[in-house]
Amino acid sequence: MKLRQNPRLGETLYEETLDNGLTVKLYPKSGYHKTYAILTTNYGSIDNTFMPIGENEYVTLPDGIAHFLEHKLFEKAEYDAFEKFGIYGASANAFTSFTRTSYLFSTTSHLQANLEILLDFVQEPYFTPATVNKEKGIIGQEIQMYNDEPDWRLFYTVVGNLYPQHPVRIDIAGTVDSIAKITADDLYQAQKTFYQPSNMSLFIVGQIDDPQEVLDWVSANQAAKQFDQPQPIVRSLPAEAEDGSDIIPYRSMTMPVVRSKSMVGVKGLTDFGTGEAGLVAKLKMNLLLEVLFGDSSTQVQRLYEQGLLDDSFGYEYAIQRSFNFVTLGGDTDDPKGLSDQLIAILEHYQDSPDFTEANLALVKKAALGEYLQAFNSLEAIANQYSDEFFNEVSPFDVLGLIEQVTLADLAQVAADFFKIEAMTVCHILPEEQA
């Protein structure tokens, strides 16, 4: 096994790629009672159009199929995987993002048995038309619930403005109409293509007495199964205007909300990939946003004092395979005033009183401390470091990468990114104002 260590932190990560292509990472945490394991496939809601294994033409499956597949894999002819984890008191869960689907459990006993349940239920599909149809009611409810949430609607409207073609604009769960079209055959086809072990990784963190023994359990489970030869996955995405000229600059809508909401989105017109370059882009953008809009931002303080924003204000940089964008905003009585001010700060970042060496030094210090604190949380370790950004880079390299960032780096990122043609705005207004 490959070892990555940080002696000062007393942390070690073990890595191995099995014969069938599955990546396994083991991260023992001494003193912990719990073990958390997460099995992830590099397949999410944006991967609707692809070349199925063994075929030579693209297919497009209904929106929401990755998430639907995630739900359906738990149910088998003979058992339900949730219940099987339950035999040992373990708790299980799963989630689907734009680019990944993850299955996880946490337990304080019977690690081997739980690992086998995890690997088996994800790798042994079973779907019938009857079970598929029943799931449509459950997921339909889930979709409707999100439709009632104004913050969720705001976010997807902004993403839809930025990406008029790219499937990132579509709800991860799909729509009531799209999931109605999903068939058992569609699910088999997606599972066969995207759940190849070479497209997956298993991350185990927490109480691990003997890493080699745990790896042997996983290896034996995998060796006992037949898999096709690993094949490259061919996906297709619709073309977006490289200069951002197809971005919809503004949309507003009314909803039954008490206060208005305002959000600005900025599309990253450069694809950084998901290797070290992507990771560095992510760290730099997060530092830049923290410098301009974080807790120590005098500009945000000014907007707060002017009553343009409140504690609901937030910002995020989403960077995943094939897309990256910034969103920022929150609740306000003056949605136009807030979005105008946020855009002004982005465009004139260099004039911001917060864009200084001194503020960056503080922001970096805080980032280092928060990074160290995150090693307390098994979930934070697993969710963060099972990400494809950490295929080549070690979790322990992040400290050094943060320390290296300079104000000149941030100026470069801002100059490349914060262009008016890459921005959009969405406002949600209370119904009575409509």
Next chain:
Amino acid sequence: MNQKITDGVYLNILQTQQFKTIRLSIQFIAPATKVGLTKRSLLASVLSASSQDYRDQVAIANELQAMYGAGFNMNAYRQGQLAIFNVSMRIVSPQYLRDPQDLQQQAIAFIGRLLFKPDLVAQQFNPVVFEREKENMARYIASIADDKQTMASLALRDLYFTDETQQTPNFGDATDLAAVTATDLYETYQAMLNNDRVQMTLVGNIDEDKAHADLAQLTFVPRDSQLPAIFYQQPLSATVREATDEQPVQQGKLNLAYQIPTYFYQQNYYAMLVTNALFGGTPLSLLFTNVREKASLAYYASSGLDPFRGVITVQTGIESQQKDRVLAIIEEQRQAIIEGQFEQAVFEQTKLALINQFKSSLDSAAYLGQQQLNQLFVPETEIDADQFTNQVLAVTKQAVQEQAANMRLQAIYFLKGVDTNEA
């Protein structure tokens, strides 16, 4: 071991090497009152907005950043009949820093500056800060209406509880808030600082002598703090209280309250813990499997136990026209437990899930601190994993049947979705 610093002021140190952090917390504890909840919530906002040494939020943020991104939280809440004003910090354990600095001493000094040197103008809280924080809090309370799940759960509590303090949400009440003056708030502040029971807790790799020396920066006067029992009880109502609101939402919410005669680590507690878990407290529970999975009636259906107030609540998100069916199915699940109509395997698994949950929570420094606090109010609080395990395993099927029969339906709140004709 809880050490007395002076009358009414205590320090508890939990020594552990498990974490990369040190967690410090100071709780001010008083009897809960309706208007007190509102005032203490506002006080938490005002005290953490500025102080004599920190002009504004930016100055506070800078100080926290300089302490390697220390986590800081000031908030007020209610537990049973007690009002708790909490100040807590999380700092990196200095041994893990490349350039060590005395973060523990700095964090305690920081708390001291916020608590003891507030931003005053003429013996009042700075009116600009006071008015702004008051307005923000009013907005926050108004915005709860946008969060239908929370709104429905607060409406249920309002319907179920007969005591106005218990009806009021943790964060307070909009009408009470509107009436609070800067003078009132300053009186609340002084009363809290001088009269409340003070509990300090440290969790992490702690040098005890240094902890005492660092905490000596905070000078608390001796106080005689009389606290009521933490548990809240109310008489059973002969009728089930019902309320319905209509709103233009796609998904309806149906929430129920059951009164139980069982309290935190008191008689039958373990049996009630298992009963709630079996009823709706885990993904294996009857509510989850029969309302959500088997009948496809709800996106979510779960139950929660409040063992400080003797109540189990059920929350569901449903198609509004299915209300009566969902209600019937929920009651059928409770009836099934009373009659012992549940699988032995599910019963055993539910217990293991509770044990797993308990042991897992021991991996959180915040939980360990909370456990210490609970033990002060309820000495029977179990903190040992093996003891907890044995007690849960010892719960019999018959005990669970009895506890399900002890659950008395008292309130039904329904947020009915009406058609919005939205695309």
